[in-house]
Amino acid sequence: MTADTQSTPGGRGAARGLPHAPTLEEVARRAGVSRSTASRAINGGLKVSPAAQAAVDAAIAELAYTPNRAARSLVTRRTDSIALVVPEPDERVLSDPYFAGTLRGISEALDPTDIQLVLLIARRGEETQRTTRYLLNRHVDGAVVVSHHRDDALDRVLHDSRLPTVFVGRPWAAAEGMSYVDVDNEHGGRTATEHLIAAGCTRIGTIAGPLDMAAGVDRPAAERLLAAYPDLDGIFVASDLMAVGALTVLAKHGRSVPDDVRVVGYDDLGVAASTSPPLTTMRNPVVEMSRAAGELLLAQIAGNVDEAAPRIFQAELVVRESA
């Protein structure tokens, strides 16, 4: 809260001996033009003579100039930054491979722009208001919300606020006009099962369950499944992490994969390729999906309100040795 006092009073030079960042004024002077012309040259170059443009470009390069975001933001009323909001009911979101994919996808979408990504990790209770207020007071131009929870009012607040927002994962209380991306899990499950059937499996089991289940629950699940249905010849597991547990249990019971039992996982976010045997799985297109989220958001910020339609992605079968 408290600001530490600035020690250099009037001097327009270096604070603490730091080489101060070049200003538009300096660029203009060096290019032999006015600030306005320099500014125009920087922002698209409309109504700027080629000569002036070249001079400004040169000056910028020589000075390694970057516009001061604060100053620009103050007048344009844009912040050139968006928030990635992570509501944090459980502590595992960040470790979830989903999240890494989300990060990558959004970064990719932002890459061709000069827009920065601000990470907003919301806290429970009181603290959530800090996030809300920050967002509502437009400290960012828009927000991507990782929406894997069901009890948060943030969704509606954001939607009502008219801050450009895109949800990754269908919001629990999805309302008309909410923009979101999601993956068609039902289709993924069906595809996986069809694959097992096509491979000749006739006794197919499944291990489902939320990702935030207690650690190791997947293991007893596999054990129980095997005990109850010893003649199982195919299993669809709702996540690769859980599938890893299943593979180990099968190995322990002497079942060969894929000869005795075929296994199909879900996610393909890193673990699947390094299991033994490599795991056949449904590739979850998180990165593409999140990139789409980013692009949707950029479009909304640019004023294309018609870009609000939800976008649904399909998981894709990746066949490896296990099935």
Next chain:
Amino acid sequence: MTADTQSTPGGRGAARGLPHAPTLEEVARRAGVSRSTASRAINGGLKVSPAAQAAVDAAIAELAYTPNRAARSLVTRRTDSIALVVPEPDERVLSDPYFAGTLRGISEALDPTDIQLVLLIARRGEETQRTTRYLLNRHVDGAVVVSHHRDDALDRVLHDSRLPTVFVGRPWAAAEGMSYVDVDNEHGGRTATEHLIAAGCTRIGTIAGPLDMAAGVDRPAAERLLAAYPDLDGIFVASDLMAVGALTVLAKHGRSVPDDVRVVGYDDLGVAASTSPPLTTMRNPVVEMSRAAGELLLAQIAGNVDEAAPRIFQAELVVRESA
């Protein structure tokens, strides 16, 4: 690059019909004080009468006021944001559980402050200059650099620039005065081995190798190790992810863990607890370490230059069923 034109020219009201964010001016008017008094009340409340302070506080609450960061930043010359820089030689950094821990740790450090976290994902070649320039032009107050690579000049550039910087992981070309946090891997390896010895193991093998090894390499490694030394009774694996592969291989060969062979992994960042059997491992204190990085950075930004000493953390044995 190009700015879309602002449609409302002079009007001090709403653009696009949006409820405009409250300003200090409004807070002051509502509280019946001047802007300066309101400002002082907000920034620590020094030299402000209790009455004025209360009035301002009330106004702030009623208006849901948040200071405009751009305006503030313009005058204070601080941005109230720091960057998390991810140099990205390989594409896996973000998916690495290390990274999730880093994120969490830094967030925790930032939590009691109003400082925002900006994610900077550097790209190769030309693109790296964009990052450098952004940093050097002080668009952030400081930077935490995830430094798991060895060929990057960014380290030195940042250090030379005198931008407050803390590295997570010892910089390849560590120089005097560079601030970093790291974990003592040698100690971790030793502890793991000592644990196996104490448990009675006499034929101990190890599976090492960089994390960015080709997927599945860990599996042939375990296979070969087992083939070469059939009488193995203990294995230390340099990462949990690789240890998972080893567990599966052992199960396939009918070796019971931990009865026949004891296994110790390394990381404990999520996978270890959900293997079968649960994996004994060396807990890598990434979160604590990264929190320290964040705190070091905050201290540096606040001017405590003496906070530059490296800080080394120890991994800690976590005993589960596998050893």
Next chain:
DNA sequence: CTGTTAGCGCCTTCAA
């Protein structure tokens, strides 16, 4: 303790 005053660096009318 308080209000008045002057910019921070930039974009953007407006007049030339």
Next chain:
DNA sequence: TTGAAGGCGCTAACAG
């Protein structure tokens, strides 16, 4: 096509 001028919202002297 260009430059001069004004102001975005805030903080920090300075004088009261």
